[in-house]
Amino acid sequence: MxxxxxxxxxxxxxxxxxxxxxxxxxxxxxxxxxxxxxxxxxxxxxxxxxxxxxxxRHDFHVAIENWQHDANIGSIVRTANAFLAAEVHIVGNRRWNRRGAMVTDRYQHVRHHAGVTELAAYLHEQGVVLYGVDNLPGSLHLETTTLPRKVCFLFGQEGPGLSDGAREACDATFSIAQFGSTRSINASAAGAIAMHSWVREHADLSGDGAWRG
Structure with a gap:
């Protein structure tokens, strides 16, 4: 017992x-x-x-396409809160699965856009570049890229990845290095990797602002 x-x-x-x-x-x-x-x-x-x-708040944004009510969206919002993203952008359907967010959406600015063209226009007005993250042919390597301070990482749906419209709207696309047999990694895991890449490059880790438990 x-x-x-x-x-x-x-x-x-x-x-x-x-x-x-x-x-x-x-x-x-x-x-x-x-x-x-x-x-x-x-x-x-x-x-x-x-x-x-x-x-x-940090200067990076995160965006994800929402055409199929992907359960990964909530997890991405939670990670965006942990790394203190400026905003999270939901592209497509306004309603999204909040379960994975674990109520962190209450503390995170979440903005809706009808399509990727609207998203890109909003970001560019603020001097934020739009980087798609997907293992597409011709994508640049995230690991060897110098990330701009003002950037938005855009992710597609689990499975199909970035839509054709999203690829066209992005200023560039980047892939995450993989070494195993699977074709792709979970969208929320990819989001965490991309956000932490920004943190390692731009965040102030010298003081007490980073919570380490």
Whole structure:
């Protein structure tokens, strides 16, 4: 019989005098904070957390085509939150599977575009280049590319990959090196690799801004 106590996420009610400040949520202080947030944000209101994130967001964006309600979209949103993307762009169907996001979409700016042409126009107005990520013939190598600071990584649906329209709208396409037998890797895994490539090149890792547990 396993007598170990069940694992609990987060922290219980605040012990002692309550802290002062508008960023604290009275209900969380009284009942405890069981959300999936880093310790820095315990007991903070959602609005206060988003405001703090907005003051530190990175310059990269992430976009994914949504023609088949791909379950990977939620996972990509969650990873974009972890790496603090400026925005996540959903191209195509407005509705998407939020289950994999684990409510991180509440803290991440998610913007909808009817098509890739609209997405490209929006990004270019802000000086952001659009890079497609897919293992297409002629794609450049992500591992040997110097990434611009203002870039948006665009991913296609699981299986078919980037649509023809997306390929035409991209400023360039890049592939991720693979060494095994499979033709492709999961879209959410590819998204994590691309975002972390940007982090390694541009993010400030010298201070306390990066959470390492």
């Amino acid at each position: 396993d007598e170990r106590a069940p694992y609990e996420v987060g922290v219980g009610p605040w012990v002692g005098p309550w802290p002062e400040g508008e960023r604290y949520d009275a209900e969380l202080l009284a009942a405890g904070d069981r959300r999936n947030v880093v310790d820095r944000y315990r007991y903070w209101t959602m609005e206060a957390i988003v405001a703090d994130l907005d003051s530190r």
